[in-house]
Amino acid sequence: MTKQREVVYEPHPVTIERKRELLASGYKILDARFDPARQEETAEDGESSKHRGSKPADGDHLSSARARYLKVFGKRPFNGWDLETLNAKFAEATQEETATNGLTRRQISADLEAMQVEFDVNDGIEDLAALRDLAREERNK
Known part of the structure; x- marks a missing residue:
């Protein structure tokens, strides 16, 4: 029977010294993003775990531009278009x-x-x- 070790949630990347210290103390190291306590905190803030870190920096602007495209043109934009392409489509339409x-x-x-x-x-x-x-x-x- 294997011995279960206590889990420690550390933000990655973990330094070699910190990893050695935790392993010597008998801990199992997991990335802090998998910490259940952290996921509960973000769920309370209204942020779902599936959207965290998966969007580019301009993701909010891209989603609002897609919504605007739907409102202006009455159809959904091509999913492969980036923010620059959507803005060009709006500029062309307003011309x-x-x-x-x-x-x-x-x-x-x-x-x-x-x-x-x-x-x-x-x-x-x-x-x-x-x-x-x-x-x-x-x-x-």
Whole structure:
């Protein structure tokens, strides 16, 4: 019959000195991420164990971009697209937006740039159209 050793949960990587010390004391070493007490703490915080450490740093942004894609386009995005690709898809879609005056965002932006009017590309298309109309009126005076 094998003797069961007491388990110690240590954050990995464990130094050689610490490993020797624990093994000499008769402990079995396991990674701290498998500690049941730690998993209970994170479950209380609302974080599930399956999502911890498995996402890239921009995972939250990627999931929100996917949700936005679903809302804007009415279909789910390709699962292999990264955040940069999704942002490019949004930029492409907003370029083809049409204002009430019949001009696209691309046409309005080009006209404003030609008149050397400073504007924020993130403004709504109707705001840009109004700015374009004002700039044309000022120019024609």
